[in-house]
Amino acid sequence: MQLAEAKAKFIADWGRLGTNWGINRTMAQIHALLLVSPEALSADEVMEELAISRGNANMNLRELIDWGLVQKVLRPGERKEFFTAEKDIWKVARQIVKERKKRELDLMLPVLKELSEVEGDKRDKGVKTFTETINNIRKFSEQADKILDTMIKADEHWFLGSLVKLFGGKS
Amino acid sequence: MQLAEAKAKFIADWGRLGTNWGINRTMAQIHALLLVSPEALSADEVMEELAISRGNANMNLRELIDWGLVQKVLRPGERKEFFTAEKDIWKVARQIVKERKKRELDLMLPVLKELSEVEGDKRDKGVKTFTETINNIRKFSEQADKILDTMIKADEHWFLGSLVKLFGGKS
DNA sequence: AATAACTTTCAGAAATATTTGAAAGTTCAG
DNA sequence: CTGAACTTTCAAATATTTCTGAAAGTTATT
Numbered sequence: 001m002q003l004a005e006a007k008a009k010f011i012a013d014w015g016r017l018g019t020n021w022g023i024n025r026t027m028a029q030i031h032a033l034l035l036v037s038p039e040a041l042s043a044d045e046v047m048e049e050l051a052i053s054r055g056n057a058n059m060n061l062r063e064l065i066d067w068g069l070v071q072k073v074l075r076p077g078e079r080k081e082f083f084t085a086e087k088d089i090w091k092v093a094r095q096i097v098k099e100r101k102k103r104e105l106d107l108m109l110p111v112l113k114e115l116s117e118v119e120g121d122k123r124d125k126g127v128k129t130f131t132e133t134i135n136n137i138r139k140f141s142e143q144a145d146k147i148l149d150t151m152i153k154a155d156e157h158w159f160l161g162s163l164v165k166l167f168g169g170k171s
Numbered sequence: 172m173q174l175a176e177a178k179a180k181f182i183a184d185w186g187r188l189g190t191n192w193g194i195n196r197t198m199a200q201i202h203a204l205l206l207v208s209p210e211a212l213s214a215d216e217v218m219e220e221l222a223i224s225r226g227n228a229n230m231n232l233r234e235l236i237d238w239g240l241v242q243k244v245l246r247p248g249e250r251k252e253f254f255t256a257e258k259d260i261w262k263v264a265r266q267i268v269k270e271r272k273k274r275e276l277d278l279m280l281p282v283l284k285e286l287s288e289v290e291g292d293k294r295d296k297g298v299k300t301f302t303e304t305i306n307n308i309r310k311f312s313e314q315a316d317k318i319l320d321t322m323i324k325a326d327e328h329w330f331l332g333s334l335v336k337l338f339g340g341k342s
Numbered sequence: 343a344a345t346a347a348c349t350t351t352c353a354g355a356a357a358t359a360t361t362t363g364a365a366a367g368t369t370c371a372g
Numbered sequence: 373c374t375g376a377a378c379t380t381t382c383a384a385a386t387a388t389t390t391c392t393g394a395a396a397g398t399t400a401t402t
Contacts, residue, residue: 081348
């Protein structure tokens with residue numbers, strides 16, 4: 001397969017994958033494009049490569065920067081802004097975990113606490129099942145919270161090393 | 172908070188969460204409803220509680236069964252089918268991991284292999300960056316693949332026990 | 343202060359995903 | 373077999389999300 005074709009396939013697949021995970025297709029595609037670009041690209045280059053509008057490119061680049069996956073690069077003497085993506089996949093994964101945790105798990109924990117305090121007779125089956133389920137989810141979430149915090153802070157070598165040791169290095 | 176209100180909040184929040192992860196809102200809401208229902212519910216009860224159509228209820232219940240998160244229950248002497256959700260959150264999480272892995276990671280790995288074999292001069296910067304990035308993603312994915320397989324097979328106690336030991340039990 | 347070179351915004355248009363509901367299909371008791 | 377009680381299907385309607393592009397905003401230069 002030639003580079004151009006491979007690149008197009010990667011961008012399309014990364015976009016499809018994003019869609020399945022609640023990330024908009026274009027945002028994932030821009031990310032894919034920058035991941036495989038040796039140099040930082042301008043908004044115009046992104047627009048051109050992906051055949052999208054200026055507004056769309058701008059909005060999704062901003063979102064990617066927000067997620068900490070892309071950075072602006074300024075070239076001395078040029079007005080234009082260029083964009084480049086972090087290429088170390090371990091760092092990318094950690095950043096995504098960090099952001100999703102912040103946007104979802106951290107918001108969910110207080111809600112679960114509140115829900116676990118529902119009023120009512122504990123001998124009532126409805127109340128009992130509700131409370132038990134919520135408490136289970138809560139316990140699970142709190143454990144996830146700790147583990148993810150550790151992962152966010154961890155260095156790749158240490159983290160994967162530990163897991164591989166834990167789970168056995170050989171498949 | 173009273174049970175009815177708490178239930179409604181949980182269903183709404185679980186639905187919103189699903190949306191962020193590429194799962195359709197109604198499917199997540201049905202799942203939430205069944206998670207907190209002491210008894211299995213009929214399609215009619217689900218329709219009524221969530222104010223959705225018969226077709227919608229049927230399709231999303233089927234999807235949940237497909238994902239292994241919900242089971243049909245037949246009551247002796249009744250024609251109607253009832254639906255119940257697995258309530259052990261660890262099992263639920265494991266099941267979701269298992270299915271998503273099957274639907275996404277397992278399909279992605281061969282694609283990454285193919286992409287990593289792109290033709291072209293390795294001294295070309297474009298080819299070099301592409302190959303390196305793909306190989307990085309591939310290595311990462313293969314490691315994830317192993318770890319997830321272990322998790323899928325693991326028993327809760329052993330798995331979380333190991334992680335907690337690894338990451339330190341106290342926050 | 344005027345202009346050029348950019349970036350950002352946002353209302354309306356377009357694309358995508360989800361839902362409805364009525365008809366068709368199935369199963370079973372009589 | 374027939375009809376009642378259900379479940380499934382799917383084309384059309386609706387809702388939601390995303391995208392466009394022109395106008396407004398910004399910044400640097402002369």
